[in-house]
Amino acid sequence: MKTCCDMRGYLTFLVLRLISKKPMSGEDIRQEIERRKGTKPSPGTVYPVLKGLHESEFIREISDGGKEKKYALTQKGKKELVVATKKFVAMFCDMQDDFTKRR
Amino acid sequence: MKTCCDMRGYLTFLVLRLISKKPMSGEDIRQEIERRKGTKPSPGTVYPVLKGLHESEFIREISDGGKEKKYALTQKGKKELVVATKKFVAMFCDMQDDFTKRR
DNA sequence: GGTTTACTATCGGATACCCGATACGGGTGG
DNA sequence: CCACCCGTATCGGGTATCCGATAGTAAACC
Secondary structure, rough: OOOOOOOOOOOHHHHHHHHHHHHEOOOHHHHHHOOOOOOOOOOHHHHHHHHHHHOOOOEEEEEEEOOOOOEEEEHHHHHHHHHHHHHHHOHHHHHHHHHOOOO | OOOOOOOOHHHHHHHHHHHHHEEEEHHHHHHHHHHHOOOOHHHHHHHHHHHOOOOOOOOEEEEEOOOOOOEEEOHHHHHHHHEEEEEEHHHOOOOOOHHOOOO
C-alpha cells in the first residue's frame, strides 16, 4: 500500500474545476495543485490533460499575447463540469462534514 | 476522453471510509458502490483492495460465523483514514458548496 | 448426501495515468 | 546578437488500477 490517496483519474476533473474558477495556464494549474497537494505535478502530467480537454472541446485557448496560454471553459465544458461534479458528490456523498468542519 | 470521473486511485480511500461507518463485507461494499455509482465493481476490483488494506493492518476481519467475512477498521486504519481524508479535502477544498447544496 | 446458491479469492491482461527527460519557442537582458 | 529562462509540448516507459473469468468454499435447501 503506497499512498491511499493519489490523483489517479480525478486529475482531469480537478483541472476542469480549477479552470472553471478563472482562466488558467498549464503553469498556473501546476502551481495551484502544488499548493493543495504539496507536490508539483510533472509537465508530462498536466499538458496531456489539457490537450484532452481541448480536443473534447471542454476548454478553449485564450491568447493573452504573451507566451502563457490561458484556458477557459466552453459551454460544453461547463455542462460537463456539472455532470462530473454530480457523479463525484454521489460517490463521496457522506463527506459533507469533512468539508464543512474545517472552516 | 472517456469518462472524466472514474474511481482510479480513490477506491481504496472510499472502501476505508465505507468500512469506517460500519463493518462491511466485500459484497456489502460492492452493493454500496453500486448504489452510489450506478455500476457494480467487479470482484476482482474489490477483493484485492480489501487484501491490501488488511496487509497494511488498516482493517481486521470480523468472523460472524457465517460465510460472510466482515471487516472493521483497526486503530491504525482510523489514523490512516484521518490522514487520507485531510489530503482529500485539501485537494478538493473548494467543493463544500457542491456537497452542502444538495441536501 | 448432493445440488444449488452466494460470497470469497486469485490470476492474467488491458488500460490509462502519471512521470522524467527532452525538445521547442518566444521574451528578456546582458 | 546571443545566452538564458520560462512556459509549452511530446514521447516512451513504468506502474497501479480495474476488469472478466475462473476457481474455491461454505451454508442452505431439497
